[in-house]
Amino acid sequence: QQQVKQSPQSLIVQKGGISIINCAYENTAFDYFPWYQQFPGKGPALLIAIRPDVSEKKEGRFTISFNKSAKQFSLHIMDSQPGDSATYFCAASTFWGYQKVTFGTGTKLQVIP
Amino acid sequence: DGGITQSPKYLFRKEGQNVTLSCEQNLNHDAMYWYRQDPGQGLRLIYYSQIVNDFQKGDIAEGYSVSREKKESFPLTVTSAQKNPTAFYLCASIWDRDRHRGEQYFGPGTRLTVT
Numbered sequence A: 001q002q003q004v005k006q007s008p009q010s011l012i013v014q015k016g017g018i019s020i021i022n023c024a025y026e027n028t029a030f031d032y033f034p035w036y037q038q039f040p041g042k043g044p045a046l047l048i049a050i051r052p053d054v055s056e057k058k059e060g061r062f063t064i065s066f067n068k069s070a071k072q073f074s075l076h077i078m079d080s081q082p083g084d085s086a087t088y089f090c091a092a093s094t095f096w097g098y099q100k101v102t103f104g105t106g107t108k109l110q111v112i113p
Numbered sequence B: 001d002g003g004i005t006q007s008p009k010y011l012f013r014k015e016g017q018n019v020t021l022s023c024e025q026n027l028n029h030d031a032m033y034w035y036r037q038d039p040g041q042g043l044r045l046i047y048y049s050q051i052v053n054d055f056q057k058g059d060i061a062e063g064y065s066v067s068r069e070k071k072e073s074f075p076l077t078v079t080s081a082q083k084n085p086t087a088f089y090l091c092a093s094i095w096d097r098d099r100h101r102g103e104q105y106f107g108p109g110t111r112l113t114v115t
Helices: none
Strands: A004-007 A010-014 A019-025 A033-038 A045-050 A056-059 A062-067 A072-077 A086-095 A099-103 A107-112 B004-007 B010-013 B019-025 B031-037 B043-051 B054-057 B064-066 B076-078 B087-094 B110-114
Touching: A004 A086, A010 A019, A019 A086, A019 A107, A033 A062, A045 A056, A045 A062, A045 A072, A072 A086, A099 B043, B004 B087, B010 B019, B019 B031, B019 B087, B019 B110, B043 B064, B076 B087
Parallel strands: A010 A107, B010 B110
Antiparallel strands: A004 A019, A019 A072, A033 A045, A033 A086, A056 A062, A062 A072, A086 A099, A086 A107, B004 B019, B019 B076, B031 B043, B031 B087, B043 B054, B064 B076, B087 B110
16 A cells, blocks of 8 residues: 555657656555656655645646546656656655655656657 | 765675665754665665654664764664665655655765675
């Protein structure tokens, strides 16, 4: 029930294309859904996040779509660039006496010129 | 600049030796976390600490130990009891006021190799 399932495991997109990464969760107690971007050899960094009372959030080329009834959310990267090549983690969090964050297994994105 | 520092970046140890990974933050964050990252498995929580002198086991605490003597510091010791210690270790912190937001700040990580 604590799992966050992420797909695909890897993704290759042409420059200028749309990258789409999907996540699904079971626990309805999750109340915050961040996405993290990680470059090789670095720590993850928060990219964008959404609360379950919002169906979509856009920041620049990055958009989160959230479907509360289906318990699914996705990250769309528009006009993908080679600099977007990284591993992306979806996550879901709630407060269980401490801030507990459950991460997906990650998607390795490669944007080819 | 505020942030989280982890040292060293790369660490090599022989099997059977304990090793301590450093994590320091100057963000004035209350809560700190240690995660382990393995290929294809995402991030798994080892230990967390919400305040000084208090810490709790996460999902995979066996073979690890921590201390929190100062707000800024949360070192992780990988003991010889950890069966498969080779991994990328990440330290993170969160501002207490963000406790309901899940926005964690991560350090650059330490890659530990045990042979």
